[in-house]
Amino acid sequence: MSLTLTSLKNIPIIRQEDSLADIVVDSLQASSIQLHNEDILVLAQKIVSKAEGRTVNLNSVIPSDRAIQIAVEAEKDARLVELMLQESKEVLRVRPGVIIVEHKLGFVCANAGIDHSNVGSPGDDKAEYVLLLPRDPDESARVIRERIKEKTGLTTGVMIIDSHGRAWRNGTVGTCIGLSGLPALVDERGWKDLFGYTLKATIVAVADELAAAASLVMGQAAEGIPAVHVRGFPYPLGEGSLKELIRPKNLDMFR
Amino acid sequence: MSLTLTSLKNIPIIRQEDSLADIVVDSLQASSIQLHNEDILVLAQKIVSKAEGRTVNLNSVIPSDRAIQIAVEAEKDARLVELMLQESKEVLRVRPGVIIVEHKLGFVCANAGIDHSNVGSPGDDKAEYVLLLPRDPDESARVIRERIKEKTGLTTGVMIIDSHGRAWRNGTVGTCIGLSGLPALVDERGWKDLFGYTLKATIVAVADELAAAASLVMGQAAEGIPAVHVRGFPYPLGEGSLKELIRPKNLDMFR
Numbered sequence: 001m002s003l004t005l006t007s008l009k010n011i012p013i014i015r016q017e018d019s020l021a022d023i024v025v026d027s028l029q030a031s032s033i034q035l036h037n038e039d040i041l042v043l044a045q046k047i048v049s050k051a052e053g054r055t056v057n058l059n060s061v062i063p064s065d066r067a068i069q070i071a072v073e074a075e076k077d078a079r080l081v082e083l084m085l086q087e088s089k090e091v092l093r094v095r096p097g098v099i100i101v102e103h104k105l106g107f108v109c110a111n112a113g114i115d116h117s118n119v120g121s122p123g124d125d126k127a128e129y130v131l132l133l134p135r136d137p138d139e140s141a142r143v144i145r146e147r148i149k150e151k152t153g154l155t156t157g158v159m160i161i162d163s164h165g166r167a168w169r170n171g172t173v174g175t176c177i178g179l180s181g182l183p184a185l186v187d188e189r190g191w192k193d194l195f196g197y198t199l200k201a202t203i204v205a206v207a208d209e210l211a212a213a214a215s216l217v218m219g220q221a222a223e224g225i226p227a228v229h230v231r232g233f234p235y236p237l238g239e240g241s242l243k244e245l246i247r248p249k250n251l252d253m254f255r
Numbered sequence: 256m257s258l259t260l261t262s263l264k265n266i267p268i269i270r271q272e273d274s275l276a277d278i279v280v281d282s283l284q285a286s287s288i289q290l291h292n293e294d295i296l297v298l299a300q301k302i303v304s305k306a307e308g309r310t311v312n313l314n315s316v317i318p319s320d321r322a323i324q325i326a327v328e329a330e331k332d333a334r335l336v337e338l339m340l341q342e343s344k345e346v347l348r349v350r351p352g353v354i355i356v357e358h359k360l361g362f363v364c365a366n367a368g369i370d371h372s373n374v375g376s377p378g379d380d381k382a383e384y385v386l387l388l389p390r391d392p393d394e395s396a397r398v399i400r401e402r403i404k405e406k407t408g409l410t411t412g413v414m415i416i417d418s419h420g421r422a423w424r425n426g427t428v429g430t431c432i433g434l435s436g437l438p439a440l441v442d443e444r445g446w447k448d449l450f451g452y453t454l455k456a457t458i459v460a461v462a463d464e465l466a467a468a469a470s471l472v473m474g475q476a477a478e479g480i481p482a483v484h485v486r487g488f489p490y491p492l493g494e495g496s497l498k499e500l501i502r503p504k505n506l507d508m509f510r
Contacts, residue, residue, distance in 0.1 A: 001480075002261040003472050093508045100508065108423040163459070167422035167509040168363040169430075170502050171440045171460025173467065185426045204418070205426025206471060212428065213468030216461060217258050219489045225256075234474045247425050253348045253355065254422040254509045 021147030042214035044226035137178020157182030174215020184240030276402030297469035299481035392433020412437030429470020439495030
């Protein structure tokens with residue numbers, strides 16, 4: 001049994017209103033990959049955000065007093081901090097260089113997932129553009145998945161990933177921020193182990209495991225590979241949602 | 256560019272003193288995989304612990320007063336809690352069903368990585384066996400890797416993984432607990448993005464990304480696939496260590 005992840009070739013620089021489903025289907029052809037039922041397509045958050053017009057010109061942002069105050073502590077641009085506050089439910093920690101928040105989407109992440117890199121300044125040298133996360137990444141994934149189905153007749157899974165830090169470990173890992181047509185969690189409780197004992201507590205975050213795998217293939221920043229084709233996902237496809245992956249605040253031991 | 260992970264067939268139930276390198280090389284043949292230079296082998300912690308004789312009979316453990324006290328709060332067997340304390344540097348949180356510790360190996364994990372499942376009771380029905388983590392998983396990986404090199408002449412990477420929970424997300428993900436011959440982190444700081452901007456802070460935990468991918472292929476508990484072959488890891492092999500993956504306590508914001 002094999003799991004194979006292949007980076008897609010020829011993904012152009014994405015602009016607002018681009019159809020990612022169309023671009024991915026073209027790219028599969030250019031990459032000589034014949035799409036099958038049950039395959040999964042993993043997309044980097046960045047291209048989804050761009051297609052959805054989530055680019056913001058920092059020059060259009062007026063920072064609040066609170067943003068100015070946090071910006072000093074975080075050693076960040078107060079306009080950028082203002083956007084981070086607007087995108088978040090709660091600020092968990094502020095340190096020089098990093099603001100850890102609970103994003104409006106529910107997960108805990110650094111800097112509200114807002115990024116400078118690979119955004120570019122479309123036709124305006126004085127503008128400073130940053131990119132917000134998609135408004136509803138599960139819905140973004142669903143729309144792309146349905147359009148792929150319309151174009152190809154095939155039932156696939158679609159996942160959107162970003163790079164997240166962890167509380168106690170160095171380095172980022174690819175993490176699911178939205179999905180459609182594949183499970184988020186697989187609950188193995190009640191399954192028997194090799195010796196016939198019943199497992200007590202094993203819920204596996206299979207979407208996050210796949211996100212990490214896809215991130216490895218997207219790899220290096222300069223190469224800009226924002227889409228990955230997956231074959232051999234070892235669980236049946238089905239509906240998952242971001243919400244399942246997020247620990248409810250009342251069960252959070254580390255806030 | 257593709258990353259392919261294949262589960263190895265015919266791995267027997269591992270016993271103390273088994274040579275995992277020999278078993279893996281045999282299994283590659285049974286799985287019709289021709290090993291190449293730069294391939295990586297990912298092993299589940301459980302088989303490494305078993306080969307190293309890290310099985311403990313709970314009936315041989317006498318719990319301390321502290322263990323008895325924590326066991327009440329955690330609703331766990333006090334002998335098991337005693338082992339968790341012996342295996343840890345610090346207890347971070349105690350809740351019914353879970354004890355979060357800093358393991359002696361440096362990482363934060365639940366229940367000191369001690370597991371009941373798939374351990375079995377070798378020839379003694381009244382014994383209750385549990386399995387501790389390997390004493391030095393980087394060294395375990397190094398020994399296996401060198402033995403594979405002796406047997407095949409090939410330079411591979413070897414990684415040992417376990418399933419870890421996360422602070423703010425539901426479900427476990429495969430996580431690196433030891434490695435030899437592959438990088439733990441890849442530092443992309445200073446690389447240019449697509450538009451020529453220099454990236455400020457992107458250190459990727461590539462070993463943990465690969466661990467998550469391999470965990471997905473090891474999959475379901477009852478099937479017991481404890482070893483995975485990896486081809487197409489997109490970074491040059493080189494020396495990594497578990498220590499690199501662990502955030503130093505003085506930089507930990509969430510303890």
